[in-house]
Amino acid sequence: MTFQSYSLFVLSIIMTYFGHVENRLNLLQLQDDIDKLKADFNSSNSDVADGRPIFTERLSNWTERNEKRIILSQIISMYLEILENTDKSKAHVRNISEELYTLKASLSDGSKKIEDLKNLTKLKMNDLKIQRKAVNELFSVLQKLGDTTSSYKRKRSQSQRLCRC
Numbered sequence: 001m002t003f004q005s006y007s008l009f010v011l012s013i014i015m016t017y018f019g020h021v022e023n024r025l026n027l028l029q030l031q032d033d034i035d036k037l038k039a040d041f042n043s044s045n046s047d048v049a050d051g052r053p054i055f056t057e058r059l060s061n062w063t064e065r066n067e068k069r070i071i072l073s074q075i076i077s078m079y080l081e082i083l084e085n086t087d088k089s090k091a092h093v094r095n096i097s098e099e100l101y102t103l104k105a106s107l108s109d110g111s112k113k114i115e116d117l118k119n120l121t122k123l124k125m126n127d128l129k130i131q132r133k134a135v136n137e138l139f140s141v142l143q144k145l146g147d148t149t150s151s152y153k154r155k156r157s158q159s160q161r162l163c164r165c
């Protein structure tokens with residue numbers, strides 16, 4: 001899959017998933033803008049086809065709606081980072097950026113969750129104070145884990161009882 005079709009595919013997934021295609025977004029106009037952006041980036045270059053997809057492969061690993069909000073908010077941020085260094089005097093760059101900012105705003109809870117995950121990775125687990133606090137919270141963490149797994153099992157068993165296959 002070329003970068004051009006790949007970018008459009010990812011954006012269409014994001015926008016379709018959040019209902020923006022029919023309500024706010026003219027996908028055909030956006031496709032035209034993305035085609036112009038592809039030309040700006042010379043994305044028809046042969047090296048674009050090398051290797052595996054950047055985003056679409058990761059999207060398939062995230063199945064629940066809330067999970068997808070997390071990964072999609074990060075992907076949108078990465079697209080915005082790419083566009084940050086482009087010529088904003090071009091209408092197509094502005095149009096794409098505006099749509100991505102609108103989508104990012106609708107995913108603000110996903111962005112917060114990404115920050116939480118990043119902050120967790122920054123914890124110095126060899127710090128004695130952090131270890132003490134973590135051990136102090138262990139029971140509460142395990143309780144929450146128990147609540148989520150029992151809730152999942154309960155939903156699953158309820159759905160199995162309903163199905164008389």
